[in-house]
Amino acid sequence: MAGPTRFRRDTRQWTSEQVERDLYAPLNSRFGAKQRAPAHDPPPGYEACQLRMDNGDLALFAWGENAFWLGNTETPEALWRTDKYTFSEVPYPIARWAQRELLTELQVSDPWLAEYAYVSWYFLPVLFSKDGRETTRAFFRDHASGFPDATRAEGLAFYEQLLSATDLDDHRYTMASKLGTSEAVDLVRMRATMAEFNAAKLLTDAGYDYTPEVALDSGHALDFRVDEPNTLVEVTRPEPPARRRAGTPAAALRETVGGKTNDQLSAHADAVVFVDCSSFRDDEWNPVAAERPAAGHEPAVVYRMRPDGTISGYTVGDVPLALESTLEI
Template sequence: MASPLRFRRSTERWDDDRIDREVYADLDENLGAASPTPHYSGPNGYRTRRFEMDNGDFALFAWNDEEAFWLGNTETPSALWRTTKYTFDEVPYPIARWAQRELLADLAVESPWLAEYDYVSWFFLPVFLSKDGRESTRTFFRDHAAGFPDATRDEGLEFYERFLRTGALDDYRYTMASKLGTSQHVDPSRMSSAMSEFTVAKLLTDAGYDVTPEIEVTTGHSLDFRADPAAGTSGGSVLVEVTRPRPPRRRGADNPVTALRETAETKTNGQLSEHGGGAVLFVDCSGFRDDDWTAIAGEKPEVRHRPAVVFRARPDGRVEGYAKGSVPLSLDGALTWV
């Protein structure tokens, strides 16, 4: 499975003749290629090329006398195999800005329903146009409402658009976008679980915390987040782990309470047991339909870990939940306790 889009940087000398010989000719021989004019002018101090393959792949190339940058969801020409890979945040800003404008223009043509969701389009661009995941990731948002049952595509997109617009995860864009994956196959369960981390990040942000993802702990594991009080407020850092039960209609569990307990038990018997306590477990029931959530909210079952927050978010922003144990987070402004 190919990874999300990243640049390759070359420090060798490049010119049009060499690019034609070692890049364009390589692509054309293997895939059939054209080299149309890029959509946008390149950054000052760089020359640019665009390549489009017969199978729908694309590639961008920008260079000057000191360095060159390649970005594409296609086969990498052999002349660039030994180059180092960089994320959008790790290359010069003018290069990243030009490339992203090119890609967003492509995305707007290929998936016009995404065009009005600027932040979703930008944030997930590394996977929306990745080699293997370009179809599956967009299909997940289009056909599965980003994991919300009984919701429209636009309702799911608007929920995450509102959150991503805050910029709370901008510094961790590549880490978080990569969680959606770049598989050629749509896996709604796995992808919905990835989006649960975004939902919890939104909940924590709405409650006034700063979130940092992928926190390494002494057991060698990584927990999903560290939540830190905003500057000027009291309290210490809190580690957070997220899990998402599958709705009971998609598993062997007899009822929603059993589904909740089984999934939470898997998490608590794994990472959280080895961590030795201290982390808050967030159990995201956003995939449960109204009647299933009503049963859970009425019984408020244990999840075999404390402290824990069991919650359900709706696309319009409403969040309900209950807590087990002493949760060292102030969440009153972010959810309604049931």
């Protein structure tokens, strides 16, 4: 499975003739291709082009002091030995130009998504990935970004606001890539990914600074480390009981958290588990909110977010984070 789209940088000097011979010609032979001028002017000192394949693949190439390739198609052999870089690891003018190209492309292909500027920008690495471009767009288009009983617009508006308010830009590839670059729509995994964004919102709204995806000496990686108080957080998102073997909402909670206690939480018993029940409909969440069942690990925070920004939930055990102001407990 291919990963999120990244640049390849080549330190050799390129000419228009080389682009024609070493990039366009093999792609045209392989897929059928067209070489076009970019939609936006490249940075000063660079020439650039688009390469559009008949199968819908797209590649951008800019050459000057260095050459930069960005594409969701087969990489031509001339660039096989080049290293890969994220948007933040290449010169800013190159990254800005390439992202403008992709966002313009999105405005044409999926205007309903392009109107949400933060969502579009943040998820560009997967929206234009080789394997995940169709599935990630389908997730936002057809599955309300993971919310049940919500419209596409409501789900997108929620994450538009979340991404504009949380400080996740520096962790863009780590977080966005979890949505997946798979050819198949995996709703369980995709909803679990959005649970991590929901957790970031919960921490941000409570006023905490945090770092996502923390590698620990135990060999495990937990979803967040809160700076003060020094607290590890692991996030899980149970599937509603109607979609899994567990017959009740409480059983769904225990079964999902149980998978974590056998792994990350067994090595870090003091970590707080965030149990995100945002996939639960009202009739599935109301019994949980009323009964407040144990989650199978303490300390824990059990909550559900709605697209209107409402967050309801409760805590289990001695949670070191002050979340009362953000949860409707």
